[in-house]
Amino acid sequence: xxxxxxxxxxxxxxxxxxxxxxxxxxxxxxxxxxxxxxxxxxxxxxxxxxxxxxxxxxxxxxxxxxxxxxxxxxxxxxxxxxxxxxxxxxxxxxxxxxxxxxxxxxxxxxxxxxxxxxxxxxxxxxxxxxxxxxxxxxxxxxxxxxxxxxxxxxxxxxxxxxxxxxxxxxxxxxxxxxxxxxxxxxxxxxxxxxxxxxxxxxxxxxxxxxxxxxxxxxxxxxxxxxxxxxxxxxxxxxxxxxxxxxxxxxxxxxxxxxxxxxxxxxxxxxxxxxxxxxxxxxxxxxxxxxxxxxxxxxxxxxxxxxxxxxxxxxxxxxxxxxxxxxxxxxxxxxxxxxxxxxxxxxxxxxxxxxxxxxxxxxxxxxxxxxxxxxxxxxxxxxxxxxxxxxx
Numbered sequence: 001x002x003x004x005x006x007x008x009x010x011x012x013x014x015x016x017x018x019x020x021x022x023x024x025x026x027x028x029x030x031x032x033x034x035x036x037x038x039x040x041x042x043x044x045x046x047x048x049x050x051x052x053x054x055x056x057x058x059x060x061x062x063x064x065x066x067x068x069x070x071x072x073x074x075x076x077x078x079x080x081x082x083x084x085x086x087x088x089x090x091x092x093x094x095x096x097x098x099x100x101x102x103x104x105x106x107x108x109x110x111x112x113x114x115x116x117x118x119x120x121x122x123x124x125x126x127x128x129x130x131x132x133x134x135x136x137x138x139x140x141x142x143x144x145x146x147x148x149x150x151x152x153x154x155x156x157x158x159x160x161x162x163x164x165x166x167x168x169x170x171x172x173x174x175x176x177x178x179x180x181x182x183x184x185x186x187x188x189x190x191x192x193x194x195x196x197x198x199x200x201x202x203x204x205x206x207x208x209x210x211x212x213x214x215x216x217x218x219x220x221x222x223x224x225x226x227x228x229x230x231x232x233x234x235x236x237x238x239x240x241x242x243x244x245x246x247x248x249x250x251x252x253x254x255x256x257x258x259x260x261x262x263x264x265x266x267x268x269x270x271x272x273x274x275x276x277x278x279x280x281x282x283x284x285x286x287x288x289x290x291x292x293x294x295x296x297x298x299x300x301x302x303x304x305x306x307x308x309x310x311x312x313x314x315x316x317x318x319x320x321x322x323x324x325x326x327x328x329x330x331x332x333x334x335x336x337x338x339x340x341x342x343x344x345x346x347x348x349x350x351x352x353x354x355x356x357x358x359x360x361x362x363x364x365x366x367x368x369x370x371x372x373x374x375x376x377x378x379x380x381x382x383x384x385x386x387x388x389x390x391x
Contacts (some may be wrong), residue, residue, distance in 0.1 A: 002039035002244075004069035006134045009316040010037050010127065012271055013112055017123040018214050022089040025049040026120055032097035032184065035245065040067040044075055049088055056084070082112060093122030125329045127279055129344035136367050138246040139322070139345055139376050143365065146241030146250055147379035149173035158388055159256045161230045163224035164217070167196040169240065179242045186325035194239035195223035202359040205313055211251070211349045212236060212359045215229055231257040232265075234358040239350075240326055240376070248327045249347040249375035251363030253386035263360065266352055267383045269301050270361045273350035274381075277318060277332075281346065281366055282372040291318045292349050309353040319348040322365050344368045345376065 014026055014037065022301070028034055035041045044057035044066045056075035057064045065072045085093065095108065098121040109117065109237055125195025131139070145253035153173040157166045171193050175181055183191035189208050197214035206213035206222035216222045229235060238251040253267060280290045295318070296308035305326040308315040319332035323347050330338040332346065340346070345370060366373035 003071075003134060006132060007037065007039050007069055009132060011048060011053060013052055013127045014124070014342075015050060017120070017127060018048070018050065018094065021118065021120070021123055022092065023095060023118060023120070024092045025085070025088060026094045027085075027094065028120075028124075028332070030096055033099065036128065036324060038068040038070050040063070040064040040332075047088065048221060051089065054088075055082070056081075064216045065200045078107075078111065082114065084219060085112070090115065092116045092118065094118050094123070096121045096124060099108075101251060105123075111267050117198060119223065120211070128323055130341060131323065131345050131367070135246060136345070137324065138243045139365065139367065142241035142243040142246055142248045143177070143250070143376040143378055144241075145177045146174070146239060146248060146377065149177055149179075149241075150237075150250075151237070152254070152381050152387060154384065157235075157256065157386060160228055162226050162228050163196050163198055163214075164226060166229060166235070167193070167224040167237075170196070170237070174239075174242075179240070180223075183240050183247060183332060184325045184329045190220075190328065191223075191240070191326070194237065196235065196237050196361060197223060198227065198235040199358050200232035200356050201225075202234075203355055205355045209315060211308065211315065211351050211361070212238060212353070215326055216357060219367070225352075229256060229357075231255075232259045232263075234259065234360050236359045236361065238363060240312060241334055241364065245324055246341065246366040247322055247324070248377050249322050249326050249363055250379065251351070252367060252379060252381070252384065253350055253360055253362070254386055256260060256386050257388070259383075264383060265334065266357065266360045267353060269303055270350060270352055272301060273297055273303075273307070273352075274348065274362045274364070276365075277348045277350055278366070278373055281340065281341050281348065281368060283340055283368060283370060285340050287332050287338045287340060288334050290337075290340075290348070291316075291330040291334055294348075295317045298350070303352055306354050308350040308351060317375075318350055319346055321345065322347050340368055342368055342370050347374075367385055 016233040047054040055070045099121040147377040241248045280293035317333035321328035349363035
């Protein structure tokens with residue numbers, strides 16, 4: 001259950017955003033943002049004005065009443081919505097345009113023709129970027145859960161297993177600790193618990209703008225596939241931890257038995273890229289400066305051609321926000337001038353895509369305080385070698 005004080009804090013942030021945007025009220029409709037502002041997933045509407053809050057629920061009414069500290073009103077007919085807004089004396093109304101399909105937007109546009117509709121999505125995204133102590137505690141526990149699952153599952157992986165079989169071992173350990181087996185993506189990507197890719201095939205790009213690709217399987221061209229893991233080749237695990245709706249993002253690399261000197265050298269270079277990015281994670285720094293710091297280090301180390309290469313296309317970022325989605329704002333990318341601020345939680349993921357070798361890199365999730373970054377993903381960063389005689 002989300003604490004009542006936490007819900008009240010979020011609603012006050014939304015009210016402050018209404019004042020800044022010159023709006024009379026907000027109408028929140030997406031289930032994830034309803035959860036954020038009410039503590040309950042529902043089909044319905046949350047109406048927030050400077051004077052009142054009304055949680056209008058289509059379903060599930062009884063469950064929403066148990067889970068949310070707000071008063072829940074049954075609301076079965078969308079046609080009654082204009083009357084409710086008029087009762088509240090509203091004229092300028094904020095909606096989450098980015099959360100509405102074109103069809104739904106047209107429906108609201110027709111239904112609310114007497115009201116001035118404006119996009120509230122950027123303001124809500126900005127609110128969600130700054131995490132409270134409650135949210136950070138959830139993220140910290142998600143990092144601990146992921147570390148526990150990896151410590152349990154990685155020793156079970158053996159040469160000859162397919163990538164899917166190896167990932168399944170990890171997923172069992174994650175699911176046993178409460179992971180739902182699904183990762184929410186702010187940008188519409190499709191994930192299970194994460195990606196596991198191995199060897200030279202891992203450099204295969206996918207349609208997603210992500211830190212790595214992999215062949216996947218027919219009909220799902222990304223991540224783990226039916227390819228068997230070979231002894232000594234690098235295996236990259238880009239996985240999520242989960243707690244109470246919140247995700248952390250972490251990448252580690254291992255091999256089954258001893259690997260080559262080239263792989264070890266590339267891993268050491270990826271550690272130096274991570275250190276450059278971590279050093280740049282400071283309050284007040286524009287988001288793009290973190291990317292530039294890592295890209296400049298990659299150039300200095302002579303690995304620019306591999307840095308976030310992802311095939312011919314390239315990937316123009318080196319990290320992103322995390323929270324209720326694994327890939328939230330702000331992206332750490334060129335042109336993103338958003339200043340980093342205390343309360344943000346950010347994943348930093350410098351990776352090297354090396355043809356003939358594989359994808360090698362690291363990723364950690366950080367909480368940014370006034371003092372600087374704190375790592376929330378605490379599984380050891382070292383290159384892990386798994387020996388078959390460890391049983």
